[in-house]
Structures are given as structure tokens and as C-alpha cells.
Amino acid sequence: MNADEIARRFGTPAYVYDLTEVRAACRALRDTxxxxxxxxxxxxxxxxxxxxxxxxxxxxxxxxxxxxxxxxxxxxxxxxxxxxxxxxxxxxxxxxxxxxxxxxxxxxxxxxxxxxxxxxxxxxxxxxxxxxxxxxxxxxxxxxxxxxxxxxxxxxxxxxxxxxxxxxxxxxxxxxxxxxxxxxxxxxxxxxxxxxxxxxxxxxxxxxxxxxxxxxxxxxxxxxxxxxxxxxxxxxxxxxxxxxxxxxxxxxxxxxxxGRYLTGTCGRLITRVVDVKTSKGKTYAVLDSGVHHLGGMAGLRRLPRLQPRPHVGTGGDAQPYTLVGPLCTPLDTWAQGVTLPGLAAGDLLEIPNVGAYGLTASLLAFLGHPAPVEVVLDDGEPVHVSRLALHRTEVPVTTPTPTIPAGNNNKTNNNDKTKEYAR
Missing domain, CATH: 3.20.20.10 (Alanine racemase)
Structure with a gap:
């Protein structure tokens, strides 16, 4: 299912996970x-x-x-x-x-x-x-x-x-x-x-x-x-x-x-261009997704340079863009100087290979934007569509339960039986 159809049916931003690729990665790793x-x-x-x-x-x-x-x-x-x-x-x-x-x-x-x-x-x-x-x-x-x-x-x-x-x-x-x-x-x-x-x-x-x-x-x-x-x-x-x-x-x-090998290549993130503007000689593509959905460790300077795939573009001359999200912080920057075909509001971009360390490794709670929809495909067809939601639960004011303290190094009764391992 391509980005156009995903965006039309489920909206953006959207994480898409392919179970066929998950199974293939598992077989490949086991064979390794x-x-x-x-x-x-x-x-x-x-x-x-x-x-x-x-x-x-x-x-x-x-x-x-x-x-x-x-x-x-x-x-x-x-x-x-x-x-x-x-x-x-x-x-x-x-x-x-x-x-x-x-x-x-x-x-x-x-x-x-x-x-x-x-x-x-x-x-x-x-x-x-x-x-x-x-x-x-x-x-x-x-x-x-x-x-x-x-x-x-x-x-x-x-x-x-x-x-x-x-x-x-x-x-x-x-x-x-x-x-x-x-x-x-x-x-x-x-x-x-x-x-x-x-x-x-x-x-x-x-x-x-x-x-x-x-x-x-x-x-x-x-x-x-x-x-x-x-x-x-x-x-x-x-x-x-x-x-x-x-x-x-x-x-x-x-x-x-x-974790990474088994799921990394199964996922992509589809995001839509909200605005394109130039400031002091630099062109910004403002997206509906950012570090709250992908790469929240950007604040720790551990976000690598992204290479998005433009799925729908205006077809104009290629030029360098700074890709930013909708958050009210300059840290919400995915990449700078990424050369892409001419972009306009409404165009779609795909970020490939983000099935691992994507949504739940990000700043989901910051600013309270809704989480992306997550679409799971199997054999190219959607089998599960959901959205992660954060909610607050009231905790009664009571005396905390004490944690279990460290013991005195007594031995546990460990079992010496031979374990079974997958072949």
C-alpha cells in the first residue's frame, strides 16, 4: 500500500509496519x-x-x-x-x-x-x-x-x-x-x-x-x-x-x-508538508511530524541525518531544505541541507527504515500533539490500525509500599536442568 493511499485512508503522520518484513528479518537473523x-x-x-x-x-x-x-x-x-x-x-x-x-x-x-x-x-x-x-x-x-x-x-x-x-x-x-x-x-x-x-x-x-x-x-x-x-x-x-x-x-x-535488526526495516513514517518558507537564505519544509514522533533523542545530539523519500512533489527544481516539525523548539529539526525536488504544502514525504526506535523512542508527550496513526500491513493489506494515547491516572494519596531490600547473599535453589534452545 503506497503513501498516497495510506494518507488518504488514515491521515498523516502515519507509521506503517510490514509484518512480512518482520518475519523475513527473523528468518534472516536465525539463519545468521x-x-x-x-x-x-x-x-x-x-x-x-x-x-x-x-x-x-x-x-x-x-x-x-x-x-x-x-x-x-x-x-x-x-x-x-x-x-x-x-x-x-x-x-x-x-x-x-x-x-x-x-x-x-x-x-x-x-x-x-x-x-x-x-x-x-x-x-x-x-x-x-x-x-x-x-x-x-x-x-x-x-x-x-x-x-x-x-x-x-x-x-x-x-x-x-x-x-x-x-x-x-x-x-x-x-x-x-x-x-x-x-x-x-x-x-x-x-x-x-x-x-x-x-x-x-x-x-x-x-x-x-x-x-x-x-x-x-x-x-x-x-x-x-x-x-x-x-x-x-x-x-x-x-x-x-x-x-x-x-x-x-x-x-x-x-x-x-x-530489536533493531528484527524490526528496523519493517517500518516507515509518512508525513505531510504543512508549509514551505525561506528565512535568511535558508528554505524550511515544515512537516506535521517531528522529534515528538521520530528521533526524540535529537536533544541529546544522537539523531542521524535523515534521508526522506519525496513521494509527492511539485516537480520543481531540486534544492536544499531544512526539515522541521511543528514543535515550539528549534530542537525539532530532523535534518539540514537535504536536497529534494521542489516541495509545496500538501506534499508527502516518507522516512524509511524506522520500524525500530521510532515512536516510543521519541518525545511523544511534549506539546501534546496526537500520536501518529500506526498501520500494520500483512501481505500489503491493513490488518491493524490504532493510535497510541497518553492519559493521566489519579493516584490515591497513601503511604508508599516499601521496596524489598537487598538480601544477605543466600543462594537460591538454582535448577541445573539443561535448557531447550530453538534450532
Whole structure:
């Protein structure tokens, strides 16, 4: 369904998600990874219930980092036993709520985080599986955005674990290592996995799961196809064979995470030109969408240059435009100096490859504009149309429920059974 028909039937701005592409991306990533493996979908990339539900239907598990993501994953159809709860700021109440919902697998970011998980599990009389997230002592060269290897809120420094392994050995069932994100180069991906695998082997913990994270890149807001990593499966399998010989039999089971690769190329944002004007020699195209709908991290200077596709133009001479939205702030700027055919009010632009880190990674509440309509297509036909709405809920004035304090490092009754991993 093209932009004209979407705009005519549903209005603008409009996010459009293609489930055919979601399934294709999932197949492509599974074909890239060693087998057997477990694949977690990171809800933060796109928590839309139909998009996430499609990945649940493809056999993915889910990685969640908040009570909101937990609720979204359950609503999308992920069984609670298929969820991994992560994040550096899990409170005792967060953990207790996840346990009550049936979650049993957690990633612990520190000794104190592990204490909180164990304390909550004892209070609920349940058994948990805890992965210890490790912050490597050295970054991997070539990372666009390094998650570990430097001072970080993520994970426990490897040197601290090596200095006191008894604080963790026997209390954790696995390791979680996530080195970087949005990596387009196969060699860089392999280097990060090699470092993670050698760390796991050197620690010598008895592990049921080794979560190697993700980092699989995808084009964002620019034209282009999914990236390919044709040699990754064979090269990574060889590394695992070398250092962790039992991995093919689930000792440990190997898992990966992805959000961007699975959903990035499924989405586009259709926006309409509201006004075109010139100020002091610069031509502005004012759109009905902006950083409140896409790229809200512009204020943190992390929004890349967008390359929109003009779908309907006046056909005039091409010229450079500064693309801005309707917000009352100069930060509402998508790109400057983008050369496009002559634009006029009413023309449509498409921003490609924004199925990940789009609407819910933006400044949706700022100024109170309505959210874009979200149109989900399957085989080219709309199967779900909705609009996200924010609302205020009154909270009774009561005494806050105390959070569950850290425990005393007592061991939980970890289950040593071999895990099942998707083949």
C-alpha cells in the first residue's frame, strides 16, 4: 500500500509496519546465528503488540527492562517463562511484580541487584534463574556505541568478578555480555563475541545460559536493505567449539538479543508538508511530524541525518531544505541541507527504515500533539490500525509500599536442568 493511499485512508503522520518484513528479518537473523540458539526480541525497539506478537509467533523469547515492557510482552503473547528481565535500575517492587507475573529469568547487573532478586524470590517462594551481566575490562575496537569495556552503569566489572568469584559462583545460572549496538560489520560482531566467549570460558562458572547480546545493525531513517553477515554462523560456531565444547548440547545454551535488526526495516513514517518558507537564505519544509514522533533523542545530539523519500512533489527544481516539525523548539529539526525536488504544502514525504526506535523512542508527550496513526500491513493489506494515547491516572494519596531490600547473599535453589534452545 503506497503513501498516497495510506494518507488518504488514515491521515498523516502515519507509521506503517510490514509484518512480512518482520518475519523475513527473523528468518534472516536465525539463519545468521549458530544452532542451537535462543533469540530474544528486545521490546524497547518496538513494543507495538502486533509487531511483537508476530515475533512471539516466530518462536522468539523477549527481553524486557521495565514493568511497562513486561506488560506489553505479555499482551503480545509471550509466555512469562519466555521473558528475560534486564536493566540496571530494577527495584524490589519491579522484581516482585515480575515474579508475580510468572517471570523467572533475570539479568543481574551487580551484587546488590542479585541480592534483590534472591530476596524477592525467597519472599515469593519461587526459584529464579539469574544471569550475571559482565562489563568487560576492555572495549572492542570498531563499536559505534560501546555498551561495556568502559566505565558503565551496565553490568559488573570483570575485574571485580575475578577478584571475588565466590560472591557469584553458584548463585548465577548464566552470564550476560552485551558489548555494543548497531554494528554493520561482521568482523566487529565476531570480535565482540570472541571476547565474550573467552571471558565466559575463563570464569569457569557452571552455566546453563550464555547470553551473547546482539549488536546486529540495521539502516535507520535512510534507504537501504537489511545488513548481511554471511560468514558469522560458521565463524562463531567455530569459536564456541573451541572454548565451550558443550554448547551444541545446551551446556551452556547460547542466546542472542535483537530489536533493531528484527524490526528496523519493517517500518516507515509518512508525513505531510504543512508549509514551505525561506528565512535568511535558508528554505524550511515544515512537516506535521517531528522529534515528538521520530528521533526524540535529537536533544541529546544522537539523531542521524535523515534521508526522506519525496513521494509527492511539485516537480520543481531540486534544492536544499531544512526539515522541521511543528514543535515550539528549534530542537525539532530532523535534518539540514537535504536536497529534494521542489516541495509545496500538501506534499508527502516518507522516512524509511524506522520500524525500530521510532515512536516510543521519541518525545511523544511534549506539546501534546496526537500520536501518529500506526498501520500494520500483512501481505500489503491493513490488518491493524490504532493510535497510541497518553492519559493521566489519579493516584490515591497513601503511604508508599516499601521496596524489598537487598538480601544477605543466600543462594537460591538454582535448577541445573539443561535448557531447550530453538534450532
Amino acid at each position: 546465528l549458530p544452532r542451537p540458539h535462543r533469540l530474544y526480541y528486545s521490546l524497547k525497539a518496538n513494543p507495538h503488540p502486533v509487531v511483537a506478537g508476530t515475533l512471539a509467533g516466530q518462536g522468539c523469547h523477549a527481553e524486557v527492562s521495565s514493568t511497562g515492557e513486561l506488560a506489553a510482552a505479555l499482551a503480545a503473547g509471550f509466555p512469562p517463562e519466555h521473558l528475560l528481565m534486564t536493566g540496571p535500575g530494577k527495584t524490589g517492587a519491579d522484581i516482585a511484580g515480575a515474579l508475580a507475573a510468572g517471570v523467572r529469568r533475570f539479568s543481574a547487573e551487580s551484587a546488590a541487584d542479585l541480592d534483590r532478586i534472591e530476596t524477592a524470590a525467597r519472599a515469593a517462594a519461587v526459584t529464579t534463574e539469574c544471569l550475571l551481566r559482565i562489563n568487560a575490562d576492555q572495549p572492542v575496537p570498531g563499536m559505534g556505541l560501546a555498551m561495556t569495556g568502559t566505565a558503565s552503569q551496565f553490568g559488573t566489572d570483570l575485574s571485580a568478578v575475578l577478584a571475588a568469584p565466590e560472591r557469584f559462583r553458584g548463585r548465577v545460572t548464566g552470564l550476560h555480555l552485551y558489548m555494543g549496538t548497531n554494528i554493520a560489520d561482521e568482523d566487529t560482531l565476531l570480535r565482540q563475541y570472541e571476547q565474550s566467549i573467552t571471558i565466559a570460558a575463563a570464569l569457569g562458572f557452571e552455566l546453563s545460559e550464555l547470553d551473547l547480546g546482539g549488536g546486529f545493525g540495521a539502516p535507520y531513517s535512510v534507504p537501504g536493505d537489511r545488513y548481511a553477515f554471511p560468514g558469522l554462523r560458521s565463524r562463531l560456531s567455530a569459536l564456541l567449539d573451541q572454548h565451550l565444547a558443550g554448547w551444541r548440547h545446551g551446556r551452556p545454551g547460547v542466546s542472542f538479543e535483537s
